[in-house]
Amino acid sequence: MSTSRTVSVVLPTHNRAHLLERAVRSILAQTHRDLELIIVDDGSTDGTPQLVAQFADARIRYIRNEKPSGPANARNTGITSVGVSGYIGFLDDDDEWLPNKLERQLALFESSPVPLAAVGCGLIGHEDDGSIVLMEPTFRGDVFEHLLARRARGYAAPLILVRRFPGKDDVLFDPDLPCLEDMDFSMRVALRGAVDFVADPLVTVYRNDGGPHVWNAEAAVIGYERLSRKWATELRQRPWVRSYYEVCMARDLAKLGRMEECRDRLRHAVEGSSSRARVWLWYVASIIGSFGVRACARLLPIRPPEVIVSGT
Numbered sequence: 001m002s003t004s005r006t007v008s009v010v011l012p013t014h015n016r017a018h019l020l021e022r023a024v025r026s027i028l029a030q031t032h033r034d035l036e037l038i039i040v041d042d043g044s045t046d047g048t049p050q051l052v053a054q055f056a057d058a059r060i061r062y063i064r065n066e067k068p069s070g071p072a073n074a075r076n077t078g079i080t081s082v083g084v085s086g087y088i089g090f091l092d093d094d095d096e097w098l099p100n101k102l103e104r105q106l107a108l109f110e111s112s113p114v115p116l117a118a119v120g121c122g123l124i125g126h127e128d129d130g131s132i133v134l135m136e137p138t139f140r141g142d143v144f145e146h147l148l149a150r151r152a153r154g155y156a157a158p159l160i161l162v163r164r165f166p167g168k169d170d171v172l173f174d175p176d177l178p179c180l181e182d183m184d185f186s187m188r189v190a191l192r193g194a195v196d197f198v199a200d201p202l203v204t205v206y207r208n209d210g211g212p213h214v215w216n217a218e219a220a221v222i223g224y225e226r227l228s229r230k231w232a233t234e235l236r237q238r239p240w241v242r243s244y245y246e247v248c249m250a251r252d253l254a255k256l257g258r259m260e261e262c263r264d265r266l267r268h269a270v271e272g273s274s275s276r277a278r279v280w281l282w283y284v285a286s287i288i289g290s291f292g293v294r295a296c297a298r299l300l301p302i303r304p305p306e307v308i309v310s311g312t
Contacts, residue, residue, distance in 0.1 A: 004086035007035040007102055007161070010078030012071055013093035014042040017051045019206075026096035028057055032103045035059060036085065038078040043068035072173035072181045075157070079170050086164055090157040094206050097158075101202040105161040108196055117193035118162045118186070120154035122201035137197035144190045147183065148234060149241045150248075150304040154197045155190075157182035158205065162189055174230070179215050180223035184230070217252040224249045239272025240305040247279065247302050254286065254293035262286055262293060274305045 009027050013020050020039075027037050037057075041048050041064040052062050063077060075090060082088060087106070091097060105119040125133045137154025139146040146152035160182075164170060171188050173181045189195070224245050228235060235242040246269035253262040266283040273279050278300050285292030 004084060005032075005034055005106060006083070006085040007032065007087045007089055007106075008078075008082035008085040009035055009037045009089045009091060010040065010075055010082075011037060011091050011093060012040045012042055012074030012078065013044065013048060014068055014074070015044045015046045015048070016093045017044070017047040019094045020048060020051055022096050023091055023093050024052075024055060024060075026098075027091060028055070028059070029099050030097065030102045031100050032106060035102065036061060036083055038063060038081055040074045040078045041065065042070070042074040070175060070178075072175040072177065076172045076175070079172055082164075082170070087161055088164060088170065089161045091203075092158050092205075095158050096204050098202045098204070102161065104198045104200070104202060108198060109161075109163065112194075112196060114194050116163060116196055118155065118160050118189050118195045120156075120159045120161075120195065120197040121203060122154060122197075122199055123156075123159060123203045123205050124201045126204070126206045128207050134201055136199055140196045141194050142190070143195055144187055145307045147187045147190055148231065148238070149307045150183070150244065151307065152186075155182075155186040155195065157185065158203050160186060160189070165192070168192075177226055178219040178222050180220070180227055184227060187231075217255040220252045221249050221256070224252075238307070240274045241307070243269045243271065243273035243279070244302070244305050247273075247275075247282070250282065250286075251293060251297055254290040257290055259286060259289060262290075275302045278302050 037060045108119050123135045139152040143152045246265045250262045250265035269279050282296045285296045
């Protein structure tokens with residue numbers, strides 16, 4: 001286990017020079033100064049290179065991909081380029097860290113009675129509708145089951161700080177996932193050991209900048225499909241979780257107006273569901289179209305399923 005307190009921060013960006021400065025400054029302003037910032041420019045065609053060049057800070061390294069490769073590949077480029085550091089963190093180009101994020105998380109690593117594989121945190125979210133929400137993390141320790149069931153919060157890429165283990169390869173992001181890649185990443189990190197979190201919000205996430213976002217209905221359907229294949233063995237053993245994935249896909253298919261596929265997913269979701277009655281109500285409502293599913297999602301939401309973890 002590394003004793004280095006150096007943190008490598010990976011920041012992928014693509015055509016967001018107008019937002020990138022905020023993210024970079026939030027990293028350079030960390031109260032924990034022992035860090036390197038790896039900016040991976042994923043084929044930007046705006047003024048990103050010129051913006052980065054304005055920062056006179058020796059802790060910054062700039063890597064440019066001539067052609068866009070996607071967020072997961074861009075993060076992997078950064079991960080495989082890190083120096084001799086004990087930890088890796090991530091920030092998206094439209095978000096920012098609070099100044100004491102790394103300091104608080106490192107303190108938890110060092111005070112924990114058990115070795116930790118990662119530490120997450122809470123967040124402040126600025127939503128599309130102008131509202132501001134606070135997200136408090138949930139579940140610590142062995143959280144793999146909760147992550148698989150989409151119940152654990154606080155371990156998304158901009159929130160998580162990951163310990164590096166000498167002699168072990170760093171965990172990489174799966175480039176085949178157009179979204180949900182940070183969920184998959186966190187699950188594989190959690191398989192390496194216990195995790196914990198700082199309950200306070202240490203990251204501000206912006207979803208109201210008006211630009212395109214990786215998370216959208218079409219990408220979510222593909223992401224859940226591919227995630228279901230990747231973790232097929234685990235989901236066969238947990239049919240209630242597999243059913244929840246089907247519900248999530250049905251909800252997004254309804255947003256896309258693909259109602260026949262939506263109903264097919266809901267039929268599959270009934271088997272093994274811990275919310276069978278609600279799934280049937282969603283199915284009946286889907287007959288009147290996407291409006292019916294959207295109404296059910298709002299009035300009769302189907303939550304991530306409870307899981308049974310031995311020893312709890």
